[in-house]
Amino acid sequence: MESNRVKNYRWVICSLLFFGTTINYLDRQVLSLLHPILEEQFQWSNSDYGIITAIFQLSYAFFMLLAGRFVDKMGTKKGYAIALVIWSVGAIIHAFAIPMGEVSVQILGVLGFSGLSISVTGFIIARLILGVGESANFPAAIKATAEYFPKKERALATGIFNSGSNVGAILAPLTVPWLAYYYGWQSAFIIIGSLGFFWLILWLIFYDTPVKQKRLSPEELNYILSDSTSDIKTEEEKEYKVSWLKLLTFKQTWSYSLAKFLTDGVWWFFLFWLPSYLNKKFHLSGSDIILPLSVLYTMTMIGSICGGWLSMYFINKGFAPYDGRMKAMFYITLVPLIVLFLVQPLSGISYWVPVILIGLAASAHQAWSANVYTTASDIFPKAATASITGIGGMAGGMGGALVSFFVGKVFDYYHRIEDPNLGYTLVFSACAVAYLVAWIIMKLLVPKAKIIRIEEITNL
Template sequence: MENNKRSNVRWIVAGLMWAAIAINYIDRTVLSASATQITKQYGLTSAQMGILMSGFFWSYALLQIPAGWFADKFGQKKTLGFAVGWWSVMTAATGLGVGFKSLLGLRVGLGVGEAGAYPSNAGITAKWFPKKERATVSGLFDSGSKFGGAVAMPLITWLIVSYGWKMTFAIIGSLGIVWTVIWLLYFKETPKEHKGVNEVELNYIYEGMDKEEEGKKELPMKWYELLKYKNIWAMCIGFFMINYNSYFFITWLPTYLVKERGMNLMQMGFAASLPLICAMIAEVAAGWASDKVYSKGMLSLTATRKLFLIIGLLMASFIGVAAFTHSAALAVALLCIAKSGNTIAASQVWALPGDVAPKNMTSIVAGMQNTVSNMGGVVGPIITGFIVTATGSFVPALLFSAGLIVLGIINYVFLLGKVERIEPKDQAYTVA
């Protein structure tokens, strides 16, 4: 009877994917936490520190598509293992920086490695999980970013106080190096290759899905040919709107809580972490719930993805409602709803590449939508800053963000078509 019991190796893999994203976000945060000490030690200006903080995004955003191509061509095991190992070494080495130029080079290097994380995870999800579990897994691994963001600041601050900022970079960097060793020893490119996956689990994984062509890495089309399909455009445009909204919570939220809501630093620190904690729980729950809806046949895959995207974005629009409340506590509660809505949508966003990508191109599709989404992350804080400077208030900035969310809803309702795998022979949608 033992053979009838399904092994659960895929969930150990999902746990490792989650840990990679959590480490990813913890590593991003060390510079922000130690900015005061670094600025003082090397006599940096605020402008130089701003460049250091943005340097990560230069390489991160530009390399999403190449990282996805590499993952699909040479395998997610090598790509994610190299990515985490590389960015962990860059993190650990940051403590050896001796000034602005060397620190900037290390931050750009960090982005080079971190570019491989999300595209690789999307590709692993398509290979290791059946369609009825993909939103759960996508929500799970993406929730690592909220965990990393929520715990990073207190953890890193404690390490800096206890051991100094240079040693803190080394300690945090070592986490990813340990992860890399475990990953390379444990993970296999496909479930079929893993000795721990029994026949029952293997059949379950492949049930209702097309196997990726075993041993074949040929890509059915060039990456830019994907731009002929309207679903790719819908995924990129929608994720841009979501990320524009999301980056408010990790850039301007502390300033908003202090200046607009009159909080002191201790109050702000607690209040700023609440949306991330709520969002982490909401994302995993939404991924699980959407998979239940689809697997029980209550809705088609297309209807399930669109339903949860729309529910999430309707909640995300509460950021505009928060602008009008006079109560700081109510404003934080509304922002918790808004951030949770972002992540409910994100649980579907990260499942979509596995649903629509041509064979062997899941990581490339994930890289494409993440490239565009990070443009939202780059311009969002800048536009918010200009609006606040021009008006002296966060209200117009929050309303603008809510307006983009409404456009995101329209995009997913009307531009996103049937959620199904793109086949090269399909009639393409020409955007012209």
Template sequence: MATVARLRWWIVGLVCAGTIINYIDRNALGVLAPHLTEELDLSTQQYSWVVAAFQVAYTLMQPICGAILDAVGLKSAFALFAVAWSIAGMGHAFAGGWMSLAALRGLLGASEAAAIPAGIKAIGEWFGPKDRSVAVGFFNAGTSLGAMIAPPLVIWLTLTWDWRTAFLVTGALGILWAFAWWRLYESPARHAALSDTERAQAPTASPGGAVVPFRALFRQRVFWALAIPRFLAEPAWQTFSFWIPLYLARERGLDLKGIALFAWMPFLAADLGGILGGYLSPFLMGRLKLGLLTSRAAGVALGAVLMIAPACVGLVHGPVAAIALFCVGGFAHQMISVLINTLTTDVFPRESLARANGLVGMMGWTGGLLFSLLVGALADRTGFGPLFGLLGAFDVLGALVLFALLRPMWRDRLSPATGS
């Protein structure tokens, strides 16, 4: 088989494509929320329970999916998870009320929980420390690309046919991707299209090659250094994904077409934040001579400061100003997300990377779940503005915790070779 130049970047593109499809499926519900609350006669509280069903399943399954990916192997396990989430997504077309919709969202969340741990594991297998944040940035762009594509695609399918067709079509995309993944993916050690030069550049297995048990991960200071900031950062992304369309309809007076016009913009900004966040770390290492971990943490701190913008959404007038602040928030959040995900590849062994990332992700989604339930309980009484105001404070606190527990400058001094 002929070799493919820069194959590892094609692998990132393949992972990114799967992530795009994953996020189209999960964001379809949020896009259709104003429509489905009328079609299925859902209250705001019932809609929050539907959202929570996805979040609970996704939260609990992230470390389990990670352990399965580590044990079974990335190629076969990721393909099976993609088929499972596609079937669950298509099943949304047959929902008749909030309980059946919640059950289907739970199945979707349980299977989609594999996506981020799988992507991070693939990057850990293919990329060394210097290039990881850039690779994670491009892979992570799939999350916001999928969320950006979802509003116009789902609304076009709904207006052209109906909402059930929208779920059927978007759900089926994952089956096509799973087939492509199964045919095209292999580890660097086994990929026939990888040149000898690039194979030699691929990371080697960690010394000893032992899998770190979950209990041992919980006892590590570095785990909490990443898990707590993720817990505090994730509410912003859950809010952007599940509540912005409903907010634009309820408090800014937009109809379905207006939502399609505006709701994708924060996710375009998020793409830019994720990609630039990936390049920020090597830039800081090269220009300011920061260590590897310090450069990641500095980027998280910058993103936290920028998150003050969406916290001010309740203070502005008109949907355009609100969307502009959400765009700054999308940019900032994805910068934070990329760098925290990259840090998991820096501090955990490759053999346990998917389970470690899944466990950190579980902590993040716990925060997102609790905040969504808070929004569902209070939004009708307080409005969305005060709730959005909490998001900026969460991320600033998360950055402070990251520096306090990770002690990146100290760790970089102890391990000067980490940036090599």
């Protein structure tokens, strides 16, 4: 039994990343579930909510670029730990958005700036801090995966830990409405925001780089480092300074970043606007929304793992890692292309029809995401993995911010002209084609994988 446990210690690390990502998504999902309550209490428009969510995404995007460099410099263990403390504090202070907004509006008034309400200003501050901390989750998790898994297992490991985002999205509607109903909306931010500190204890105890990890057997360490000698020099690569300017000269960087820019916004739309969509379209709120959202995000968890399995299936059939992932991703793009065009035409049957169809599209996104993330570690050395993930994450966050901003404007416009269904149709249609467009761009920029050597991207 002891031998079996040690042989598979890399999956213990994957479990840690899974739970860290679960908490990450729990914290960011609280606001969307409380949106109907806060919208009524503070008289927000769709544009107000769009601005609040866009600020989170812009903060997330900008600091994800820095987070990648920060994690590469600090190392995975310290970098992830610091980020978790920041985002947990950011999650908790949402409960104090109103006093923060009052102070901030007064200061802005003295400086000659005005326009935003106290509540919008306070939530913007909280979302900004949350975005700063949460930006490091995926650069750190992808780097940890590259450290602990050989290439053929990385998409599966990424799919598993990435499914934590879906579990977080499932747990949020099971807990947030209940907490808000019995203890007030502030309690949801405080209690859920505090969960990260319990995870932090486990992270500090159980994580270390493979070459320093005493719980690894020699056999498993050799397996982890089995890809190639150029890919295993984790300790030596820490001495190199990766050049962002050099990274931006590679088509591989732009391929990854543009794919994130075009598709991440779809997931952000699902995450931040679905509770509002179900509320306004079908008048679901509070406990009514728990079951449909739980079913939807349970579907996405399966999609994330299946996406990792699908690319591993093609790799085991003889495809190179990148080629196997691209083949899997092509099939994945067909799912949202079909189902999202059906959401509005079939929504009159029952609210369960759009829930299932959007669930299929969201599952496809998670399958897509598990593979897109892994293309970075397929092509770039470990020393640059977090930086590349950060660059792509910044692009994805910017795409998400644009989606949130314009979705708010679109929904307000079509609400004013009393045709909200057309607004939903336009947004779902744009989401449907995003993945195929992204795949075509990736294929044009990088038709075949070319492994980038550490010497090509460092200032030596």
